[in-house]
Amino acid sequence: MALTRAQVENIAHLARLELDPAEIPAFQDKLSRIVDFIGELDRADTAGVAPMAHPLPGLAQRLRPDAVTEADAHPLYQQNAPQVAAGLYLVPKVIE
Amino acid sequence: MIHRHTLARLAAELRARKLSSVELARAYLERIQASQPLLNAFISITAEQALAAASAADAALARGEGGALTGVPIGHKDLFCTAGVRTTCGSRMLENFVSPYDATVVSRLRASGAVMLGKLNMDEFAMGSSNETSYFGPVRNPWNTDLVPGGSSGGSAAAVCARLLPGATATDTGGSIRQPAALCGITGIKPTYGRVSRYGMIAFASSLDQGGVVTASAEDAALMLREMAGFDPRDSTSVDTPVPDYVAGLDAPLEGLKIGLLKEFFDAGLDPDNERCIREALAVFTRLGAKVREVSLPNISLSVPAYYVVAPAECSSNLARYDGVRFGHRCKEPRDLTDLYKRSRSEGFGAEVKRRIMTGTYVLSAGYYDAYYLKAQRVRQLIAADFQRAFAEVDVLMGPATPTAAFAIGAKTADPITMYLNDIYTISANLAGVPAMSVPCGFAQGLPVGLQMIGPHFAEQRLLHAAHRYQLETDWHLRIPERFA
Numbered sequence: 001m002a003l004t005r006a007q008v009e010n011i012a013h014l015a016r017l018e019l020d021p022a023e024i025p026a027f028q029d030k031l032s033r034i035v036d037f038i039g040e041l042d043r044a045d046t047a048g049v050a051p052m053a054h055p056l057p058g059l060a061q062r063l064r065p066d067a068v069t070e071a072d073a074h075p076l077y078q079q080n081a082p083q084v085a086a087g088l089y090l091v092p093k094v095i096e
Numbered sequence: 097m098i099h100r101h102t103l104a105r106l107a108a109e110l111r112a113r114k115l116s117s118v119e120l121a122r123a124y125l126e127r128i129q130a131s132q133p134l135l136n137a138f139i140s141i142t143a144e145q146a147l148a149a150a151s152a153a154d155a156a157l158a159r160g161e162g163g164a165l166t167g168v169p170i171g172h173k174d175l176f177c178t179a180g181v182r183t184t185c186g187s188r189m190l191e192n193f194v195s196p197y198d199a200t201v202v203s204r205l206r207a208s209g210a211v212m213l214g215k216l217n218m219d220e221f222a223m224g225s226s227n228e229t230s231y232f233g234p235v236r237n238p239w240n241t242d243l244v245p246g247g248s249s250g251g252s253a254a255a256v257c258a259r260l261l262p263g264a265t266a267t268d269t270g271g272s273i274r275q276p277a278a279l280c281g282i283t284g285i286k287p288t289y290g291r292v293s294r295y296g297m298i299a300f301a302s303s304l305d306q307g308g309v310v311t312a313s314a315e316d317a318a319l320m321l322r323e324m325a326g327f328d329p330r331d332s333t334s335v336d337t338p339v340p341d342y343v344a345g346l347d348a349p350l351e352g353l354k355i356g357l358l359k360e361f362f363d364a365g366l367d368p369d370n371e372r373c374i375r376e377a378l379a380v381f382t383r384l385g386a387k388v389r390e391v392s393l394p395n396i397s398l399s400v401p402a403y404y405v406v407a408p409a410e411c412s413s414n415l416a417r418y419d420g421v422r423f424g425h426r427c428k429e430p431r432d433l434t435d436l437y438k439r440s441r442s443e444g445f446g447a448e449v450k451r452r453i454m455t456g457t458y459v460l461s462a463g464y465y466d467a468y469y470l471k472a473q474r475v476r477q478l479i480a481a482d483f484q485r486a487f488a489e490v491d492v493l494m495g496p497a498t499p500t501a502a503f504a505i506g507a508k509t510a511d512p513i514t515m516y517l518n519d520i521y522t523i524s525a526n527l528a529g530v531p532a533m534s535v536p537c538g539f540a541q542g543l544p545v546g547l548q549m550i551g552p553h554f555a556e557q558r559l560l561h562a563a564h565r566y567q568l569e570t571d572w573h574l575r576i577p578e579r580f581a
Contacts, residue, residue, distance in 0.1 A: 008454075011454045011457050011458050011461070012454060014457050014461060015412060015441075015450075015453050015454050015456075015457040016416075016419075016434070016437040016438050016441055017438060017441050017442050017445075017450055017453065017454065018438040018439055018441075018442040019442070019450075023447075027450070027451065027454070030451055030511075030512050031451060031454060031455065031458070033511065033512060033513055034404060034451070034455050034512060034513070035455075035458070037400075037401055037404065037513050037516075038401045038404050038405050038455075038459070038468065038472075039401075040398070040401040041398060041401050041402060041405065041468070041471050041472060041475055042471075044395070044398050044471070044474075044475045044478065046471060046474035046475060046477075046478065049474045049477050049478060050474070050477060051470050051473035051474050051476075051477065052303075052473045052474075052476040052477045052480065053473075054303075055289040055290075055303060055304075055480070055527075055528065055529025056288075056289060056290060056335065056529055056553060057480075057484075059290075059335065061332050061333065062332050062334075062336075063332075064329065064332075073196065076196045077196055077422075077423075079194070079196070080193055080194065080196070080422070080423035080424075081421070081422055081423060082420065082421070082423075082424075082425075082426035083426070089421050089422060091421055091433055091436060092430050092431070092432050092433050092435070092436055093432075094432075094433050
């Protein structure tokens with residue numbers, strides 16, 4: 001299935017990616033080939049087969065007790081933040 | 097000469113105080129520095145910290161203290177977080193990211209006494225089969241530097257192949273340990289899903305990712321894995337099952353081992369020279385008393401398409417965290433929040449990562465979820481059931497790890513599907529969560545070939561045992577490219 005330019009632009013928007021207009025045809029071509037390729041799954045008869053929920057049979061994700069186990073280290077974590085002030089992460093204004 | 101020793105021998109000689117850790121670290125660091133312009137296996141070389149850790153290891157050994165790996169030099173794939181040393185994941189997005197904590201794998205290996213010499217190059221966010229998607233440039237294959245080392249753990253594999261390190265950590269989501277191990281002629285093991293903690297291991301596809309090791313020999317892999325594996329309350333997918341001593345019992349006879357030859361892996365895509373090597377390897381196992389029979393896994397041909405739904409879907413979700421706000425690359429002068437997200441992500445990620453995020457976004461988008469993601473998870477169940485049936489009859493499945501030997505840099509970048517099909521024999525083990533290895537088993541036109549062994553859940557010991565017995569009979573794993581010998 002060939003994806004249209006508009007579809008590729010919409011997927012990029014949903015993924016919060018900005019594609020250079022010149023790159024779009026290449027993404028369109030390669031993503032169309034990938035979509036064709038994964039379309040092969042259609043030939044599998046999966047009637048009555050439950051989707052896998054965990055790779056190890058009979059196991060599910062563990063839950064931990066709802067208890068505080070970590071010390072507050074946010075100044076340390078914020079050392080990686082591009083922009084902080086007064087312990088807060090800064091982003092462009094969202095409310096006019 | 098020291099670099100030809102196996103990791104197990106280095107550990108023993110350090111303990112016997114025939115070697116000093118500082119001397120060893122210096123010797124390997126010299127090899128690493130000298131190789132870097134040629135191979136580009138490392139993203140960061142941590143000489144200063146390494147020498148300090150080595151000197152502490154020597155002091156511990158002098159006091160008669162230390163663990164199983166005290167003083168042994170190792171490297172970490174650059175997606176294992178290391179406190180105080182940057183962790184890039186091969187991406188511009190994390191070019192300057194310094195983790196505030198250590199991955200459990202990193203802290204466990206340090207607790208065993210291993211000395212980290214640096215962080216190894218890899219495909220960006222572990223997405224690739226050739227190490228060509230790294231923001232830090234491709235890694236080259238030590239057997240022929242015009243060729244790829246495989247990926248995504250290409251730096252780890254090339255470093256062990258050229259004996260820049262006796263062992264390194266690696267990860268495998270669809271073949272990223274086994275495929276580069278095969279292409280570089282070294283030993284690599286991807287354990288059972290949940291066997292090795294993923295805490296601090298940067299996520300790609302959470303239902304598939306698993307950490308493991310690449311080493312020269314199966315005995316080395318057993319030793320390193322024993323120190324790394326085990327339950328970790330900090331990883332919700334970590335399984336609370338005791339870790340056997342993988343090293344004990346390696347020498348036991350193989351008599352009676354039931355080997356299943358994976359029929360579907362001997363297909364039209366398999367290079368005849370690779371096939372010859374695999375068949376010769378199976379003859380060695382027969383001589384050792386194993387029984388070989390053909391086994392069919394009828395749904396295995398659906399592995400690659402199922403993987404390219406599940407892995408991108410989980411990647412698009414995992415990589416949503418890179419938003420330019422809390423860590424990672426941030427664009428200059430964003431107009432508004434959407435612009436901040438979009439430009440930070442577009443500047444930070446390379447083309448292959450973007451393609452996978454977009455594929456994942458597409459298959460998870462409204463109206464497509466059932467047709468792609470749920471369908472793929474159903475197909476995955478069929479593949480897992482094939483394995484289960486096979487393991488009711490045989491102990492270990494064997495076949496090729498890759499269809500061909502290493503290919504040229506640039507040869508497969510034009511078409512993503514051609515690149516994806518490199519992992520045609522490795523992906524199924526990830527989909528089923530079972531452990532698998534690649535072991536060197538010969539050469540096709542001067543390039544190494546890997547024999548793949550797949551076992552049932554938690555049968556790492558069985559794989560390591562079979563591989564070790566094979567390596568006692570053969571010397572493929574001891575071959576080193578001439579310029580690094």
